[in-house]
Amino acid sequence: MRRRLLETRPPAWATLAAVVLAGGARTLCAQDFFEQGKDYFKSETIEGVSKHAEAPTETPATVTLVTRDEIERYGFRTVADVLNFASMGNFSLGDRRYDLAGSRGLFLFEDFNTRILVMLNGHSLNEPWSNFADIGRAMLVPLDLVERIEIVYGPSALLYGGYSLYGIVNVITRNGSSMPGGRVRLTGGSWGTGEAVASWGASGTYGADPLVSHEWNVLAAAGYYRSDGEDLDLPRVDVGYPVDLAGGTIWGGPQSGTDFERAPFLFLQARRGDFSILARGGYRKRGTPFAPYGAMYGTGDQTLRDEKEFVELRWDHALSAGFNVSARAFHDVYHYHERDPYADAVTYPGQPGYLFDLRTRDHDTGGEVRLTYRRGTHFLTGGGEYRYRTLGQESGNVFFDGAPAPGSGIRQDVPGRFGVLYAQEEWRPLDQLSLVVGGNWAHTEPGSGKAQPRVAVVYKPSTTLSIKGLYGRGFRPPSIFEASYADYQSQIPNPALASEEISSSELSVLWKASRRVAAQAYAFRSRLQGLIRGVTIASPSDVEGGVVGPGGSREELVGLLQYQSAGDVKSSGAGASLRFQSRRWHAYANAAYASARLSTRGAPAERLSGSPRWLGSGGVSFSSRDWTASVGAHYVGPEPLDSSRGRLGAAGDFLEANLRGSYRTRLVYPVTVHLDVLNLFDRAGTVAASPVYAVPRLPIEGRRILLGADVRF
């Protein structure tokens, strides 16, 4: 009997296979159902490269979109993470002050992201003092609140006026509709790291007509991030200047508590009908353990504080079908505070040293009006933006007992202006062809008037393949700091400083091979002219802008720094990306090569320091019911060291990997637990250091373990 039963039963493997297949089929069927949601409701739309909703296959630029799902899968914490781990040619170099972005061969020391346009829902975050926009913690928007990040490669500032020499990073936040209810995330881990983010969102509609709805939504969030930072033991180097109050000149050795970071923030986004408001505020304060600018080593007194607030009011209204108007008004505030301790017993006899104290207070007020008109195969966008900027900067030396050092205080108040008029026509004469032509005219102070064209041809031989030919120009006006800052001790102004200009030609291909697989590739050439750099005045004839010293002569300016148009950069390269997504698996791979050569007056062309030619990144993620495991990694190729250090080797050439595991459960309310291991293999990579550092290489952060829980209620 037993034998007969065994004979009639199917083999165990067949039973297992049948169960798996049946379960798989059922799950697949269920999955198909759950994907139907988007069919019955209008897609969420955003405004990207062209300030209106459009698909990546249509947009006149090469773009990478990082979605909410990818942010959660791989545990990206900042935009800098996204650029390093998910972009196709952008990267971020962290020097424990800021995360500094580079793109496709272009990277300049002490650039402070002035050549990349960073936006929050289309609102520029580049402040007026030095055009600085942070992409790390000082951005003051945790990625919890982010719906997706658009990375646009190359100059695409036609509708924004300028600043996007490297490209655009547009961070699209979530709203009360996509992030409903209360939510709290708590994270803690290595190096005294702790983070709490709380948010509340709600949405709905109003109106009496059952066939016409008016939407409202609100999302408010607050949070606090803290970290004591890594304990460091840097190689000892005799730098030849005092780095401690005892007069020692040995830079390096153990230090603790100097790499700290604190960052509270507040965020509000609300909409009712055509009106919306976006506001953000907070500050980031951190220590600078690598002691730039010849400061004392390992004291913890060298700090940066970036405080930022902005509010933007917006009105989007449909005047008639296909004819829309958008208007916005905004006010941005940026306060910067830097303290650098110096062991200097010479400048002020009787004092062991002093603190250099720099404070700036920037205000940026402006508005924009934009019209879009759609008729048949044409789509016209036109508008203008104006900003009025004021900058107040104060600097001086302070003794360690808090008393101001005599004769060291400097105060400057400088206004600036920025205006742009733009127009763009998108014409789609055939299903397979789109032509985009546009131009703008911008006027800036400091700087001058500039016109920038854009031409793009998008050819789509099939619905899954898009081939783009792109040409664009962009510019960056000199910042108020570059043109106006003057202490006549280290730096002089340059009223004649002109804008930088870039022109770029690009061929880009996007292929959606199937519902699960997409590939993208580009090749480009660009030329950046009139690169603004700090130049040390070697002779009186080097001084530009008719500047003279306090004594009325140019001779006294020799040895000081002046920002001048001092070089051209030619770059070219290519990149490729492959993405795969199935029900359980998600994987991507990016690779990029770019070469950039800098030509300066009377000097042979040379590779840009700090800029890696090769970049690669990739990730794999697997989900099974309530579990998700992901590994993301990025490779940074060799980075030439700063040329002033005599080309002694290279930095970079390291691979960094992050691991994330998540478990989703329900403890009355849904709870997701995350475990993150950053720099999984604890690789001791280095990045090239700018000339303001005593050493040519700076170490990347070591392994950090974080455990967090996200509760929705």
Next chain:
Amino acid sequence: MPEMRYPPLLLMPGPRRVASAAARCALALAAWMGTSPDGLDAASGPVIVRMGGRGATSTLSSALGEKLPEARIVELTGDLPADTARISRETRGVSVLFAIGPDATEAAGEARGPAVVALGVANPAQVKTPGIYVSMYPNLDRVFEYVKGTLKASRVGFVFSPAKNREIGLQFLKAGSTQGVTVVPVTIGSSGDLVRDIKGALPNVDALLLAVDPVVFDPQSLEFIVQEARSANKPTVGFLEDLARLGVTVSLVARPEDAAKAAIAASAQPVLIGKKRLEVEGMAVVTAKKAGDGAAGGEARRAQTTP
């Protein structure tokens, strides 16, 4: 030198030259906008526009296609500017088009071409396009007759997201009161609302009606609702056929062929200004084959009520 009787406009001096140049530009722009090859490949006859590669709305498209064999199906890409341009080209000379799904309906509205008959739109209030909207729900009177007669329910909870389906909720409230069924709104704005409001509502209602809503398209939310309703011994009623396979007690479905028939009939009297909601008379009743099947188990069984 021969006399130049009609000098070129651009050589004319002063303000006249400027005016003439502006006039030339305006003329050129008007010609450009007016004579671009819109509709070069267009043809007359019914046109169905839908998003390409989407499965859920393809049944509606097929049903329409069966009843309108001469119809051309225009598949859209999801890019609004490109889709609008395509609809403009493809519908030249066409008086009515059938748009399936909200994105296609939105693009059809932006194209400002033919009158629109929309299908597969969960909540017409959230789409600006004027036209006739064939409801995704069966005739609500029939729904409440079924709820009252077969399920013996006199008090039901209607589960929906206020941000997506407030207007639909109001329609159910109104239709329920007409039929003598008390409809209790169960608004789900967040994961927390789901836990609180479902548990709070179940003891006070005889059944739960699940709107075509993002809530039912979230696997965890749907599983939670089904489990809680089962624990409370209360039936759940959905309005999409597949829901019966996923543990919902019964699905009351507006059949695609009935929706297509209603849409074709409505296209004879199109609406160009404002919106009109059109109910589908026929209703299919879909239940799980076996009682007590799991959330993802069982085959669905369909019955049809007489229109």
